[in-house]
Amino acid sequence: MSKLNTSKNTKDFRISVAPMMDWTTKDYRYFARLFNPNIVLYTEMVTTGAIIHGDAKRHLGFILQDLPLVLQLGGSNPQALAQCTKMAEQWGYNEVNLNVGCPSDRVQNNKIGACLMAEPQLVAECIDQMQNAVSIPVTVKHRIGIDDMQSYEEMLNFVDTVAQTGCKHFIVHARIALLQGLSPKENREVPPLRYEDVYRLKKDRPHLYIEINGGIKTVAETIQHLQHVDGVMIGREAYHNPYLLAELGQLWHLDIPNRFEIMAQTLAYMEQRIIEGAPISILSRHYLGLFQGLAGARKWRQALSGGNVKSIHDIQNAIQMMQGFLDEQA
Incomplete structure (x- = not known):
């Protein structure tokens, strides 16, 4: 490079x-x-x-x-x-x-x-x-x-x-x-x-x-x-x-953060925004590209789009799915 x-x-x-x-x-x-x-x-x-x-x-x-x-x-x-x-x-x-x-x-x-x-x-x-x-x-x-x-x-x-x-x-x-x-x-x-x-x-x-x-x-x-x-x-x-x-x-010369660490911080923010009245679909759309370029990126996008996300629990499930999928690929 x-x-x-x-x-x-x-x-x-x-x-x-x-x-x-x-x-x-x-x-x-x-x-x-x-x-x-x-x-x-x-x-x-x-x-x-x-x-x-x-x-x-x-x-x-x-x-x-x-x-x-x-x-x-x-x-x-x-x-x-x-x-x-x-x-x-x-x-x-x-x-x-x-x-x-x-x-x-x-x-x-x-x-x-x-x-x-x-x-x-x-x-x-x-x-x-x-x-x-x-x-x-x-x-x-x-x-x-x-x-x-x-x-x-x-x-x-x-x-x-x-x-x-x-x-x-x-x-x-x-x-x-x-x-x-x-x-x-x-x-x-x-x-x-x-x-x-x-x-x-x-x-x-x-x-x-x-x-x-x-x-x-x-x-x-x-x-x-x-x-x-x-x-x-x-x-x-x-x-x-x-x-x-x-x-x-x-x-x-910064340390590069882990994607899953970023999502862990994001979940707390989402919970607060939902309390404020923000629709979860409006929030989750911003996270669709998180795994762009990696195996499983399509599965992640599908899990977070098309009305599939109705609660924080759905996003937590998507995160666990990606962790498992990437562990299998490693």
Whole structure:
């Protein structure tokens, strides 16, 4: 396996789990944190309207174990974004991130997400007011381009315009987004990955902190990217194969936790959440990928899906089944 350049120490690089709608909920974040204490976690994207006009406690609440934690905001009104950023600081978030990468029709219609790449001056105004409202970092997550704005030079102009505000941390999804004609899922898969554009951005703007995102699935790939950029953001692989987060612990020389130890801690959390009224099916869906890549992974997924889980006892039975199965394979 590739080794991390020794010129980078644990203070120099960052590994994070991408904000993912319906996935990076507080229940998933509790589970993810058990694998690795150093991974930076994100909330789902939350719109400014949901916070200001809705249930702020529901959208902003988290537990201390989540930290380090970033709130990702969706919006394009500088005043509203500044207000929500201030609230995030008061709640105890480590950082606030502005979404300039989501390609869905719903967010486009509300002038949120990737469509904002076409308006770098507006994004700069948003970031400027957000930064002025708080002392915690404000960052931007964006694509390498959208629609007819696909060149490296156009992305560089976007970054330079926003960086004039003093913003120094950019998380770059290494695909363009085609806002007309492709679904959000297709926009995560169809446009080709252009990692070299992100590497070039770091080379051309060495004073900026550049974090790469898109299609990253292994420790080896993560280490390779860290030879060129400052950080790596992992998306769906961190959900479908959460044990990857434990394997990444080797970058900090951490002991890798046992899957069954993680589930033992998770059971106590689940019991508390069930008391609070959380449906067990909503909780158990986050654990389906725990044994991804191992013999018996399909049996585990089947045991925890399709309405098969009706109580904690069902999950305990699934754990015992996997322990027995893996013991037989050993």
